[in-house]
Amino acid sequence: DAVHKSISQAITETTLSYVGPVHVNIHMSEPLYETTNDKLPLDLLGEKHVPPAKEFISLKDLQRIKNDFSFYRRKMIIVGMRTYDDEFNERLNLLNQREDTVVVYENLSNLELEYGIWNIDACLAAMNERKSQQFLPELVITMGGQIVSKRIKKFLKGMPQQHWDIPPGSSGGRGWAMFGKMFDAIEPVNEMQFLNTIIETGETGETGYKQLWLQLSRHAETVSRRYIDGVDFCDFKVFDILHKKLTGNSNVHFGNSTPIRYANFFEPGNVLSVNANRGTSGIDGSLSTAA
Numbered sequence: 347d348a349v350h351k352s353i354s355q356a357i358t359e360t361t362l363s364y365v366g367p368v369h370v371n372i373h374m375s376e377p378l379y380e381t382t383n384d385k386l387p388l389d390l391l392g393e394k395h396v397p398p399a400k401e402f403i404s405l406k407d408l409q410r411i412k413n414d415f416s417f418y419r420r421k422m423i424i425v426g427m428r429t430y431d432d433e434f435n436e437r438l439n440l441l442n443q444r445e446d447t448v449v450v451y452e453n454l455s456n457l458e459l460e461y462g463i464w465n466i467d468a469c470l471a472a473m474n475e476r477k478s479q480q481f482l483p484e485l486v487i488t489m490g491g492q493i494v495s496k497r498i499k500k501f502l503k504g505m506p507q508q509h510w511d512i513p514p515g516s517s518g519g520r521g522w523a524m525f526g527k528m529f530d531a532i533e534p535v536n537e538m539q540f541l542n543t544i545i546e547t548g549e550t551g552e553t554g555y556k557q558l559w560l561q562l563s564r565h566a567e568t569v570s571r572r573y574i575d576g577v578d579f580c581d582f583k584v585f586d587i588l589h590k591k592l593t594g595n596s597n598v599h600f601g602n603s604t605p606i607r608y609a610n611f612f613e614p615g616n617v618l619s620v621n622a623n624r625g626t627s628g629i630d631g632s633l634s635t636a637a
Contacts, residue, residue: 403536408543415485415544418508419551421447422483424498426490430456430619437541438462446551448483448559452494453598453609453620463559464613468566470497481558487512489537494606512540570611582608592617 356370403411415421423441428434435457442449442461449462463469473481478501486506493499574586585605589612592598596615600606600622614620 403539403543408539411540411543412547414508416547416550418483418485419446420483420555421485421487421551422506423447423449423487423489424493425449425451425455425457426488426493427452427454427622428456428490430458433538434541435459437538437545440545441541444549444551445553445556446549448556450498453600453612453614454492454494454606454622455490456619457614461556461560463563465563465566465570465611466495467497467607467610468570469559469562470495470501472566472569473562481562482506483555484508485510494603494610512537567613574611582611585609585612589615594618597621 352370421444423438425438438449438457439459441447442459449457449459450466451457451459451462451464452466453464482502482505484507486502486509488509488511574583577583585608589609592615594617596617598609598617598620600609600620606622609620
């Protein structure tokens, strides 16, 4: 009964709030070699739940979003794990034209941005600590699922004056709360409506903020490439070789944490999609991939 209840609950969780994988641990006692004639119950799916509809943000909240977004001079949008979406990608590219806003993303974000920070770990490793304050955003906006980078979490810990998580509730297990204040908008927020709202605001922030990050990103890429080209053959070198072999019709799946962390040192290529096991590690991740 306990196993039945756990599996049913896990399946239900995959369809609620922010959709994602659920890992189930089941205790098994010795001996493991005996069998029974008991059949598994057929109603593992449990109760059917309809995902909540995306509500529209009220006019009052829309105006507050516009005012607050315009108030902060340096903005950073961090996009976590998500599937590719044409409309979402188009909106972020429009935001990416602002000089007071920088978009940080990883391979798992499945984005195609012309001027984004894709190598955040390399950037933070190459950053001069004495000049780090000028890179700090005043407003952080998090979107999507998990972020792989531990450095960005450490860099931003307690620093931003304001933190919005869009949509609220999607950040379970990410530790975003340590960034600063949480956004108190209506849940669930209409993601596209939110992006359209901040796109409409005039650019009143710090005009050199994006260029500051882009210069750091190019410097970090140069340093990384110099290291990769000179390193002896090793697991990291294998990732460089494989990355160069990827073609435009590739669907890439990274088995667990180490591969996806390595992958973030290489610019996202023209692959169809990137996925990974997040939340399971080591052999668990590898086995669930094979299964």
